[in-house]
Amino acid sequence: MRPVSSWGRLSAAPHDVVELTNRDSIARDIVGRGPGIAHGMGRSYGDSCLNPDGVLWTTTGLDRFIGFDQQTGRLTCESGVLLRDIQRLSIPRGWMLPVVPGTQLVTVGGAIANDVHGKNHHQTGTFGDHVLGLRLVRTDGEIVDCGPDLRSDWFAATVGGIGLTGLIAEAELQLRRTVGPWLEAETVAYSGLDEFFRLSDTSHPEWEHTVSWIDCTSTGELRGLFMRAKPAAGIDRPLPADRRIAMPLTPPFSLVNRLTLRPLNSFYYGLGKWRTGRQIVPYQPFLYPLDGILDWNRMYGPLGFFQYQCVVPERDAVREMLDAISRSGEGSVLAVLKTFGGQRPSGLLSFPMPGVTLALDFRNHARTAFLFERLDAIVSAAGGRLYLAKDARMKRPMFEAAYPRLAEFAAFRDPGMSSAMSRRLMGS
Amino acid sequence: MDSRNRIVVVGATSAIAEHCCRLWLQGAAAQLTLVARDAAKVERIAADLRVRSPASTIDVVTMDFLDTAAIRQLAQSSGAAGPIDIVLIAHGVLSVQATCESDLAACREALEVNAVSPALFAEAFAGELAKVGKGTICIIGSVAGDRGRKANYVYGSSKGLLSRYAEGMEHRFAGTGVRIVLAKPGPTDTPMAAALKAQGRRLASVEGVARDIVRAIAKGKPVVYAPWQWQWIMMIVRHLPRFVFNRLNI
Numbered sequence: 007m008r009p010v011s012s013w014g015r016l017s018a019a020p021h022d023v024v025e026l027t028n029r030d031s032i033a034r035d036i037v038g039r040g041p042g043i044a045h046g047m048g049r050s051y052g053d054s055c056l057n058p059d060g061v062l063w064t065t066t067g068l069d070r071f072i073g074f075d076q077q078t079g080r081l082t083c084e085s086g087v088l089l090r091d092i093q094r095l096s097i098p099r100g101w102m103l104p105v106v107p108g109t110q111l112v113t114v115g116g117a118i119a120n121d122v123h124g125k126n127h128h129q130t131g132t133f134g135d136h137v138l139g140l141r142l143v144r145t146d147g148e149i150v151d152c153g154p155d156l157r158s159d160w161f162a163a164t165v166g167g168i169g170l171t172g173l174i175a176e177a178e179l180q181l182r183r184t185v186g187p188w189l190e191a192e193t194v195a196y197s198g199l200d201e202f203f204r205l206s207d208t209s210h211p212e213w214e215h216t217v218s219w220i221d222c223t224s225t226g227e228l229r230g231l232f233m234r235a236k237p238a239a240g241i242d243r244p245l246p247a248d249r250r251i252a253m254p255l256t257p258p259f260s261l262v263n264r265l266t267l268r269p270l271n272s273f274y275y276g277l278g279k280w281r282t283g284r285q286i287v288p289y290q291p292f293l294y295p296l297d298g299i300l301d302w303n304r305m306y307g308p309l310g311f312f313q314y315q316c317v318v319p320e321r322d323a324v325r326e327m328l329d330a331i332s333r334s335g336e337g338s339v340l341a342v343l344k345t346f347g348g349q350r351p352s353g354l355l356s357f358p359m360p361g362v363t364l365a366l367d368f369r370n371h372a373r374t375a376f377l378f379e380r381l382d383a384i385v386s387a388a389g390g391r392l393y394l395a396k397d398a399r400m401k402r403p404m405f406e407a408a409y410p411r412l413a414e415f416a417a418f419r420d421p422g423m424s425s426a427m428s429r430r431l432m433g434s
Numbered sequence: 435m436d437s438r439n440r441i442v443v444v445g446a447t448s449a450i451a452e453h454c455c456r457l458w459l460q461g462a463a464a465q466l467t468l469v470a471r472d473a474a475k476v477e478r479i480a481a482d483l484r485v486r487s488p489a490s491t492i493d494v495v496t497m498d499f500l501d502t503a504a505i506r507q508l509a510q511s512s513g514a515a516g517p518i519d520i521v522l523i524a525h526g527v528l529s530v531q532a533t534c535e536s537d538l539a540a541c542r543e544a545l546e547v548n549a550v551s552p553a554l555f556a557e558a559f560a561g562e563l564a565k566v567g568k569g570t571i572c573i574i575g576s577v578a579g580d581r582g583r584k585a586n587y588v589y590g591s592s593k594g595l596l597s598r599y600a601e602g603m604e605h606r607f608a609g610t611g612v613r614i615v616l617a618k619p620g621p622t623d624t625p626m627a628a629a630l631k632a633q634g635r636r637l638a639s640v641e642g643v644a645r646d647i648v649r650a651i652a653k654g655k656p657v658v659y660a661p662w663q664w665q666w667i668m669m670i671v672r673h674l675p676r677f678v679f680n681r682l683n684i
């Protein structure tokens with residue numbers, strides 16, 4: 007037994023950790039050991055990758071490539087391979103992952119199980135849209151090979167299935183041609199939510215990546231920085247060396263609090279505003295801005311933090327939420343707004359839907375709990391939903407109302423797979 | 435002529451060895467021979483390395499690690515194909531001390547896998563390197579080999595034998611182009627240390643340990659502790675007077 011936390015550091019309960027290292031013996035390793043749940047890099051913020059006092063099958067030892075076809079860009083690998091390692095391998099060969107989340111320190115299995123999205127969702131959809139096939143190992147020893155055209159019902163359940171259909175052993179991914187590791191990026195400072203929507207709408211056809219940082223403490227007119235980027239061809243300069251700093255220890259209290267919130271946001275806005283305009287940048291700092299700071303999640307102190315990420319189909323709900331947040335005096339320095347594209351995602355429990363997604367970090371504090379209730383009410387009334395990769399607190403009725411394909415999903419559950427999240431939201 | 439490094443890895447399914455291979459191929463394409471006992475396991479690693487470095491040639495040999503004729507045959511055929519740049523000897527097993535004390539067959543097996551077998555491989559390859567007067571042999575020992583302790587002296591003394599063996603070979607090849615490197619990792623996060631990890635022991639990352647070993651091989655450094663802090667810790671442990679050491683429960 008050893009303590010395991012997810013990215014939000016809200017708990018550190020003991021787990022019976024079993025490290026998987028051999029993709030051919032997974033069935034032998036998991037049969038009769040559960041109920042348990044797969045755990046990749048633990049970059050989910052909530053409890054989807056946790057199973058307190060129970061078994062956790064860690065997959066980072068399943069980190070081998072299986073095959074890569076340079077002509078077609080098809081890559082097969084074990085489920086614990088990091089997206090970072092795929093990028094490192096493929097970009098020099100003219101290929102890259104079509105979809106990456108805001109950190110590249112996640113596993114292929116985790117990216118599939120949460121059907122993650124990136125800043126280019128409006129053009130390329132979710133991670134699952136580029137999975138050609140996967141091998142699922144169930145806790146009764148059954149092996150299910152599935153894909154968009156092979157046992158596609160199993161595939162739809164497993165993509166976004168938060169690890170509950172079995173353990174993903176390996177996957178085949180379709181990479182996308184790339185002109186290289188450079189992006190042409192532009193930052194536009196704006197004020198007002200309408201301006202955000204105008205920038206999104208006009209940028210989407212031309213710019214592959216769009217995202218906006220917002221100052222959630224703004225009273226009156228919202229202020230924000232709209233960031234957009236597209237691949238830059240023909241750039242022939244050496245990439246800067248990886249520079250990383252680390253948060254060396256956990257401070258005794260959250261560094262983000264009522265005193266620091268406003269100055270931090272103003273500082274960030276000022277910094278961004280100063281850098282507006284077009285620039286050629288390497289893909290990493292644009293796509294993974296926080297990967298340069300190891301263990302940044304420690305800054306919220308020993309109690310940990312929540313990330314609240316929702317998607318709402320209508321724009322007015324965003325305005326209401328931002329009002330509620332700014333009035334509460336709580337909030338974060340990492341508030342992000344993005345409009346999703348219109349594609350229907352691959353998975354039964356996938357998060358994205360046409361609309362706007364808002365994501366903010368909140369310290370773990372009595373006052374934030376009250377704010378969450380208020381935000382939940384706005385999201386539910388608007389027909390939106392919360393992202394399971396980030397969630398640690400949603401109530402079951404809200405989940406059931408927001409994920410209409412839940413009943414279909416239930417049939418594919420592996421009875422030997424159970425997480426703190428599945429017990430909270432599905433009862434088992 | 436092929437300018438790629440020729441590298442033979444014995445015990446290639448070891449996590450530390452696997453990460454050494456990744457680092458080598460990240461630097462430049464190589465001709466790699468992976469030697470192991472488990473065919474399926476070593477094939478998975480070979481496939482991975484082929485994806486990481488399509489310009490490399492990766493061969494796989496499976497054999498019994500105590501078969502002296504097979505060991506000689508492996509060394510000779512490797513040497514006959516051209517000069518060998520690097521031989522890494524990585525296999526080992528963290529034997530359970532209590533089992534070895536009660537079961538002599540288990541004790542013999544531990545001594546054979548950890549001491550006799552690596553020494554035989556080193557001896558056979560030394561003969562090939564001697565013929566061309568260059569190349570580097572790296573043996574993975576352990577900090578446990580620096581002083582016998584009641585908690586694991588069967589394993590520790592095997593690693594101690596490898597220390598003396600490497601020392602003797604270093605003496606034998608002094609003044610030639612042949613280098614002998616003895617790597618001494620501390621507890622490292624690999625399947626071998628799974629039990630330690632479950633007890634909550636802090637372990638060094640396998641990537642870091644592999645990096646230290648690869649660097650020491652490139653430099654031909656005779657002894658390398660990985661991570662380097664162990665050098666000082668073990669110096670103290672080695673010099674503790676008996677009357678103190680014998681009271682320690684380690």
Ligand SMILES: Cc1cc2nc3c(=O)[nH]c(=O)nc-3n(C[C@H](O)[C@H](O)[C@H](O)COP(=O)(O)OP(=O)(O)OC[C@H]3O[C@@H](n4cnc5c(N)ncnc54)[C@H](O)[C@@H]3O)c2cc1C
Nearest residue numbers: 046047048049050107108113115116119122123168169174
């Ligand atoms: C800084 C940061 C930025 C982020 N930005 C984004 C973003 O922009 N977009 C986005 O979509 N997400 C984002 N995320 C969330 C992150 O991408 C997801 O939580 C992702 O699933 C984490 O992968 P992981 O390997 O850490 O998996 P874990 O967090 O360990 O596990 C996640 C889920 O996957 C399951 N799982 C893991 N491996 C397997 C397997 N082999 N088989 C079956 N199930 C498995 C687990 O059981 C669990 O349910 C971000 C996270 C961080 C920390």
Ligand SMILES: NC(=O)c1ccc[n+]([C@@H]2O[C@H](COP(=O)([O-])OP(=O)(O)OC[C@H]3O[C@@H](n4cnc5c(N)ncnc54)[C@H](OP(=O)(O)O)[C@@H]3O)[C@@H](O)[C@H]2O)c1
Nearest residue numbers: 447448449450472499524525526576619621622624626627
């Ligand atoms: N991990 C540590 O904490 C640590 C500390 C100090 C020193 N070391 C040393 O580092 C080296 C590499 O170990 P590791 O940490 O990478 O552990 P590992 O991943 O468990 O590798 C052990 C290797 O030894 C092989 N092996 C075991 N018994 C064998 C036998 N009878 N015949 C042939 N091969 C056998 C294994 O082969 P299979 O794959 O077929 O089982 C495997 O390749 C070892 O010499 C070890 O003693 C490790």
